Amino acid sequence: MAEIVPRKGSLSFFNPFKSRSSSVSSSKNAPPSDLSIDELKLDQKSAIFTTRLRKTASPANSARSSKPGSKKSSLDQSRSLRQASFPAINVAGEWERDAETGERKDHTEMLHSLAHRESEESLAEKAPVLFAGIPPQAATEFLARLPEAIWKRIVEILGPADKASLALSCKPFRDLLGTGVWTSLDAEENRDAKAAFLGHLDQQLPDHLLCFPCRIYHVRTQKGQETLRPTNISNPIFNCPNAFNAENKVSRHRITVGRSLPFPFVQLILRAHKYSKEHGIHIDSMSRRYKDRDGEWSHQTRYAIVNGHLLVRVISSAFATPNLPPAGLRRLLYSPGDNFHPYFSVCAHWRDGNLMPAVKCALSHIPKPPDGSGIAGAAAKVQYHMHRPSPLITLCSECRPMRRCPECPTEYLIELRMQEDKSDPVKLFKHAIVITRWSDLGDGSSPQSLEWVACNGEAEFDSLAALGKRAISGVFESQFTVDQIPGQKIVSMNPTKEKRGEAGHSWY
Structure with missing residues (x-):
């Protein structure tokens, strides 16, 4: 078959592996796959020398090259020059190998791990950039831009907390508003406004912590050493006169049996994340691994901060025997010392819906070993x-x-796993029921934040409309790894939204 000559203006000279019609006979017969990478490398000095010869070519050579017979040779010479200037390809060092294990290092994975996961499109992060080039201005000059009547009209629209913050910003606004905007916060109807106003002072008070029952900043007694302890152990972390007052107690969220999360610890975690480690405690110090004293359950807790919200994951597991009767299921799942709440972590709406029937259904899938006597049993x-x-x-x-x-931002995953039981030397591995819970505990601004009160069952919250297709479990797990995100579909725990409580749903 005749060789096809590329037409003029073609880009075929970019292919260094293509055989040329004017090459030597050895290169004509050798296919591109038989040529090694080293044979394609050219000496850089020789390429430069050839280029110089071409630039300093004599007119006689130019005249000879203009003859009709030498047109093909000039084309081949230009192609050879382009091929000489093309860099040689060397794929020997494309992957760097580990000196100890000999594995190839993928730098793409390292680059993806350096990616910033949180959003940078918030207004709080853009505001310093927008006002970076504007010089500071005196408050009197800023106040003089508008007449006093307009400022008074603007102040009338503001709430009590915003008025108090505006009066604290500078002396002209304090003279405009007066000191009465601060004393009015002590009124009973302005308790929430006072807490919102005091919340703006968090960054300036690292040695104090805002007590929401008292609406006062108390001195931290264990600064930097605050440790989460069981519920039955007194653990005040600041000097509060109402620390042991049952009517004015600190808001708590139940984690498992005998374990709860006080709201001051949520404040400390988020303060350390927003400002500095002097303002609170590190989030990793909150992770726990423990076992119940009365039950057979073991628990693992871990926390993460995503977009200013505190997310928690609780993994509870217990060994289960197959074919349990109803009394055995109740003994395994419910704690009689905690008002028959489940041993594992649940939200305040666990009785409504099909959570507990789904757990019992999962326990029924454990294979039952053969029993019986006689020849049939032995066989x-x-x-x-x-x-x-x-x-x-x-x-x-x-x-x-x-x-x-x-009714709250909480998700559950039910699994059956094989786990090691070190206490049983006869049967080392057994089936265990594992229930994982993910919850969004809010932004820690107040114990009245929507997510916090929803998980405690104190306010209405439509999680299906608020979260949409975004899974709390996926958001949480993506902060640590992208390889173990739960892949199950998500269904409603209470599709009919019936609230029967202890009267129905066969939860017990």
Whole structure:
């Protein structure tokens, strides 16, 4: 087959592996796959020398090259020059190998790990950039821009907390508003406004912590050493006269049996994240791994901050025997010493819906070993030992999907895993029921924040409309790894939104 000559103006000279019609016979017969990378490298000095010869070519050579017979040779010479200036390709060092393990290092993964996960489109981050080039202006000059009547009209629209903040900003605004905007915050109807006003002073008071029951900043008694302890242990972290007052107690959120999260610890975590470590405690100091004294459950807690909100994950697990009767299920799942709440972590709406029936359905999938006596029982046991069922259990469509509470930002995942039981030397690995809970505890601005009161069952919250398709579990797990995000679909924990409480839903 005749070789096709590329037409004039073609870009075929960019291909260094293509054979040329004017090449030597050895390069004509050798296919591109037989040529090594080293054969394609050219000496840089020789390329420069050839280029210089071309620039300083004599007129006689130019005249000879203009003859019709030398047109093809000039084209080949220009192609060879372009090929000489093309850099040689070397793929030997494309992947860097580890000196110890010999594995190839993928720098793409390292670059992705350096990506900023949080959003930078917030107004608070853009405001310093917008006002960076504007010089500071005296308050009297700024106040003189508008007549006093207009300022008084603007002040009438503001709330008590905004008026107090404006009066604290400078002396001209204090003279305009008066000191009465501060004393009015002590009124009973302005308790929430006083807490909102005091919240703006958080950054200036690292040694104090705002007590919402008292609406006062108290001195921290364990600055930097605050530790979360069980609920039955007194653990005041600041000097408060109402620390042991049952009527004016600190807001708490139940984690598991005998464990709760006081709201001051939420403040400390988020203050340290917003301002500095002097303002609170590090988030990693809150992670725990413990086991219940009365039950068989073990728990793991971990926290993360995403977009200014505190997210919590609680993993609870317990070994379960197959074919439990109803009394055995109640003993395994419910704590009689905690008003028959589940041993694992739940929100305040756990009785409404199908959370507990789904947990019982998952326990029913544990394979039952053969029992019986006589020849039939012995044959069944031999058959069971010779053909053991798979330890990996696939749940059904009723208990496999994740559950989202429709009244608070909380999600649940029910699993059956094989775990090691070091206390049993006979049977080391057993099936365990594992229930994972993810919750959004709010931004820590106040114990009246919407997410916090919703998880405690003190306010109405439509999580399906507020969260949409965004999963709390996926957002939480993406802060640590992108390889183990739960892949189950999410369904409503209470599709009909019926609130029967202890009267229905067969939760017990």
